[in-house]
Amino acid sequence: xxxxxxxxxxxxxxxxxxxxxxxxxxxxxxxxxxxxxxxxxxxxxxxxxxxxxxxxxxxxxxxxxxxxxxxxxxxxxxxxxxxxxxxxxxxxxxxxxxxxxxxxxxxxxxxxxxxxxxxxxxxxxxxxxxxxxxxxxxxxxxxxxxxxxxxxxxxxxxxxxxxxxxxxxxxxxxxxxxxxxxxxxxxxxxxxxxxxxxxxxxxxxxxxxxxxxxxxxxxxxxxxxxxxxxxxxxxxxxxxxxxxxxxxxxxxxxxxxxxxxxxxxxxxxxxxxxxxxxxxxxxxxxxx
Ligand SMILES: NC(=O)c1ccc[n+]([C@@H]2O[C@H](COP(=O)([O-])OP(=O)(O)OC[C@H]3O[C@@H](n4cnc5c(N)ncnc54)[C@H](OP(=O)(O)O)[C@@H]3O)[C@@H](O)[C@H]2O)c1
Numbered sequence: 001x002x003x004x005x006x007x008x009x010x011x012x013x014x015x016x017x018x019x020x021x022x023x024x025x026x027x028x029x030x031x032x033x034x035x036x037x038x039x040x041x042x043x044x045x046x047x048x049x050x051x052x053x054x055x056x057x058x059x060x061x062x063x064x065x066x067x068x069x070x071x072x073x074x075x076x077x078x079x080x081x082x083x084x085x086x087x088x089x090x091x092x093x094x095x096x097x098x099x100x101x102x103x104x105x106x107x108x109x110x111x112x113x114x115x116x117x118x119x120x121x122x123x124x125x126x127x128x129x130x131x132x133x134x135x136x137x138x139x140x141x142x143x144x145x146x147x148x149x150x151x152x153x154x155x156x157x158x159x160x161x162x163x164x165x166x167x168x169x170x171x172x173x174x175x176x177x178x179x180x181x182x183x184x185x186x187x188x189x190x191x192x193x194x195x196x197x198x199x200x201x202x203x204x205x206x207x208x209x210x211x212x213x214x215x216x217x218x219x220x221x222x223x224x225x226x227x228x229x230x231x232x233x234x235x236x237x238x239x240x241x242x243x244x245x246x247x248x249x250x251x252x253x254x255x256x257x258x259x260x261x262x263x264x265x266x267x268x269x270x271x272x273x274x275x276x277x278x279x280x281x282x283x284x285x286x287x288x
Contacts (some may be wrong), residue, residue, distance in 0.1 A: 002154055005029040005064040005086050006052075007079045011124040012096055013070030014039055014132035016140075019158040021050035026154060028052040029061050031082055036130030043134045043159060063088030066154065070096040073105065073259040080109045092147055096120050096140070098179060099259035100172045100218070116147045119171055137161065143168035173215030173222060179260045180211040181230050182243040183281040189250055192241045195234030203277065204231060210275045211264045217271040249285065257285050 002025060006017045009030045018041035020026045030039070030052045041048040055061050058081070067086050071079045076097075087093065087110060094116040095102040102117030122138035140155070142148040144164040155162040165171050181204040185194055194200045205227035212222045223229060248255045261278040268275035 001025055001027050002066060003027045003029070003064040004066045004068060004154060005031060005061060006068040006070060007031040007082055007086075008033075008069060008071035008075070009036075009039070009130070010070065010072075011126045011132055012120050012122065013068070014126060014130065015041055015122065015124050015134050015138060016068065016070060016096060016160065017052050018048050018050040018132065019138065019160045020154060021052055022048070022158045023154065023156055025156075029064065030054050031061075031086075032056055032129075034129045038130060040131045041134060042127075042132070044136060045159065048159075058082055058085040061086065063091055065091065066151070067091055067093045068096055069093060069106070072254070073097045073099060073256050074254050076105050080106065083109050092116060092150070094118050094142075094151060097259070098175070098256060099263060100169075100176050100215075101259075101263055116142055116151055117168065117172070118142050118151075119168075119175055121175075139163065141165050141168070141171055167221065169218065170215075170220040170222065173212070173218065173220035174226075176215065176260070176264070177208045177211045177222070177226055178230050178233060179243075179245075180264055180278065181205075181208050181234065182245055183207065183257070183261050183278075183285065185243055186245040186249045186255070187281060187284055189246065191239060191246070192234050192237040192243075193239035195231055196239075201231050204234070206277045207261070207281065210268065210273070210278050213273050214264050214268045214271060214275065217273060218267060255285060257282055 017030050018039040020028050039050040069079050096118045103115045106115050119141040123135040138160040140162045144166050148164040152162045184204050208227040208230045212226045261282050264278040265275050
């Protein structure tokens with residue numbers, strides 16, 4: 001039996017927790033800031049109802065084999081306040097967040113070798129507390145190795161595919177290139193169709209070129225045509241699809257701008273690579 005505690009049962013966390021409950025060898029606990037009584041997941045293949053243990057007070061549960069963090073990145077510090085009660089000497093923390101610096105984000109609280117970064121690919125939204133809509137297949141990617149073997153085993157008999165990558169760095173930067181370009185949607189508050197406008201696409205390409213240059217300096221292998229590939233992805237999306245940065249800005253919520261574009265600026269400075277487009281986007285989105 002694997003004891004798993006998931007912090008942050010929003011769109012991704014709620015989907016993952018409900019899916020983990022399908023494996024009878026998992027004992028699943030959910031740490032919820034906004035309480036609910038059970039998880040209801042709409043998947044493309046039908047509905048799932050799951051009954052994980054739900055806690056909202058530290059002390060209501062003890063150390064787990066696995067702690068999965070699925071909050072937004074800007075809530076990492078508040079998620080980590082739970083570690084004192086949840087993380088024991090044998091606990092591994094899996095970070096299910098976007099970005100490229102998952103391990104750095106949590107290394108203040110535990111040794112790096114006990115942190116597993118996870119790339120999440122699954123269009124998912126929260127309908128209400130405890131009610132999640134999964135709009136497509138769920139794929140989790142983790143760096144190959146012993147932790148990955150153990151993490152993958154948690155998802156046996158669930159609707160989530162978990163795969164290992166021998167080149168996690170390149171995969172994470174590839175995804176960051178897509179997410180970094182999405183800042184243009186958030187700036188102009190226009191959905192995916194804006195990429196069909198050549199002026200917007202030009203700015204998106206410049207953001208991707210900067211991101212890819214920094215990614216290559218960090219060791220990622222990225223195609224020389226990556227900017228065009230990213231534009232093609234946006235142009236292939238339903239014209240009215242809204243990325244999460246855009247949705248958060250439109251709703252007046254905090255945004256994961258540090259994770260998407262701020263990190264490009266920060267690591268660009270480290271490598272002496274100019275990132276004026278990303279820098280400007282961060283500045284414009286963080287004006288009070
Ligand atoms: N949604 C997607 O389709 C998608 C796809 C790929 C990757 N991602 C990435 O996945 C990560 C999670 O995104 P999301 O869309 O799932 O976010 P979300 O729907 O906003 O869910 C975040 C959850 O974290 C909870 N939370 C925050 N601080 C907490 C704390 N201290 N203790 C307990 N719970 C806490 C929130 O509680 P409340 O209920 O009180 O708000 C919420 O339930 C992000 O890095 C995102 O970029 C998302």
